[in-house]
Amino acid sequence: MDAQQQFDTIEAYLAGELKGSALADFEQQVKADTTLAALVDEHHIAQDAIELLIESDLRKELNLLREKDSTRTTKVVEMPARVAPATTASGTIKRRSLFSILAAAASVILLIGFFGSQFDSSNNLFDEYYDGYQMPESNRSGDATDVHPFAIGFEAYKAGNYEESINFFKNIPMEDKGYREAQLHLGHCYLHNENYSAASTTFGKVVESQDIRFVEKAEWYQLLALLANKQQDATFKTLLNKMIDDKGHSYHQKAQKLNAEL
Amino acid sequence: MKADTYTDKEVIAAIKSGGPKRQEVIRFLYQDASLKSKIIQFVTRNSGNYHDGEDMFHEGIIVLDRNIRQNKFKEETSVQGYLYSICRFLWMNQIRKQGKVTLKEDHSEMDSTDTTTPEQLLFTDEQKEILQSLVGQLGERCQKILELWKLSYSMEEIAQELGFSSAAMARKNKYRCHKSLLEIIKKHPKLVNTLKER
Known part of the structure; x- marks a missing residue:
């Protein structure tokens, strides 16, 4: 028996693939030959070592999945790449930092490595349908002296500082004539911050107001917030059906397309 | 959006065949919220916390994967029951080591026929x-x-x-x-x- 044959026989023996007389013969040889017995032990240990690699990899993958779940549950937001990036007036993509994007990308690559194409469909759909949001210009009519009262919030949003823009729009009082508009902006800040639950609640307030200027937008974005939050409940279905049934709704076609993909 | 489901036979076959199919069924097992909550409940009722319960669930999946691949899994037992049994033994072993001896056994419908000791389940x-x-x-x-x-x-x-x-x-x-x-x-x-x- 040459070295390669011996190697294959030992592997077959350890895999339980030797049967009948082949098995009996091999076991007899192992008993009689201490060198062969030592070799079998070494192969056995090699298999255990490889098994440890598999075990470690699986543990890492399960922990990654837990982290992913935990991030979703607590709405902790450190992955701006998950949401369509904010754009400036000139269309330049703003990014919070290269590090956070690389970190996000690394996490995504690791997860894709394990789950391949099984990536979360709700979030894929959200990414597909949420096309970002462009805040109005801070200076109205191109007049440098005519500064929009929400300019601070707009600029914070454009700079990717969503916490600051959230704080700004949250503090616009209900009595302010721009309150509903501010709520719409606030909803988008929450979406970018991946706080989908708060985004849904905020857009919901605009929907309730039935302010004709914003209601259709608010309905659509509330739907997307619910989708991202994996909350396809009665509210989700009501909003979706309303947009599908109303052929004049600004988001009628998108709603139909989304429904077909669900 | 339909979730994939697998019978016990399909789980076993996919794990044995390896490759992407194995990954799919491991994900399927991981997402079994009912089983996961039973395991976490067992651990939290026996001196552990939620995180310990999650850890046991992960370790159980690792052992299940290995035992199926190495033909140590007896197919007359259900995969869920076997996984639960592994997790229970792993946790019992851990709390014994920690000297927390009082066990509140969970007499659920889960199979408990496997008597393999934890030392045989994972590498020390x-x-x-x-x-x-x-x-x-x-x-x-x-x-x-x-x-x-x-x-x-x-x-x-x-x-x-x-x-x-x-x-x-x-x-x-x-x-x-x-x-x-x-x-x-x-x-x-x-x-x-x-x-x-x-």
Whole structure:
């Protein structure tokens, strides 16, 4: 028996693939030959070592999945790449930092490595349908002296500082004539911050107001917030059906397309 | 949006066949919220916290995966029941080690026929350390080849995954890496003796 044959026989023996007389013969040889017995032990240990690699990899993958779940549950937001990036007036993509994007990308690559194409469909759909949001210009009519009262919030949003823009729009009082508009902006800040639950609640307030200027937008974005939050409940279905049934709704076609993909 | 579901036979077959199918069923098992909550409930009722329960669930999946691949799983037991049983034994072993002895057994409908001890289920810390010191001397690429081979990937799949020009080249490299590992093991008789004494 040459070295390669011996190697294959030992592997077959350890895999339980030797049967009948082949098995009996091999076991007899192992008993009689201490060198062969030592070799079998070494192969056995090699298999255990490889098994440890598999075990470690699986543990890492399960922990990654837990982290992913935990991030979703607590709405902790450190992955701006998950949401369509904010754009400036000139269309330049703003990014919070290269590090956070690389970190996000690394996490995504690791997860894709394990789950391949099984990536979360709700979030894929959200990414597909949420096309970002462009805040109005801070200076109205191109007049440098005519500064929009929400300019601070707009600029914070454009700079990717969503916490600051959230704080700004949250503090616009209900009595302010721009309150509903501010709520719409606030909803988008929450979406970018991946706080989908708060985004849904905020857009919901605009929907309730039935302010004709914003209601259709608010309905659509509330739907997307619910989708991202994996909350396809009665509210989700009501909003979706309303947009599908109303052929004049600004988001009628998108709603139909989304429904077909669900 | 329909979720994939698998029968016990499909779970076993997919894990044994390895490759992407194995990954899919492991994900399926991981997402079994009902089983996960039963395990967490057992752990939290017995001196553990939620995080401990999640850890046990993960460790149980790791052991289940290995035992199915190594034909140690008796198919008359349900996969869920077996997984629950593994997790329970692992946790019982851990709290015994910690001296927290009072166990509130969960008399659920889960199977509890498996009597394998936890020591046989996972590598001990000492074994892990030794095995890691041995396999860690291999290059990462060699580790990956051997891992994929052990997970029943075909040589064609290994070639594709690791960028070898052909299945024959993958086979040649697998043999070379396997020989290297055996040579490393041979060079460390003391460590090998420690492992053999287990």
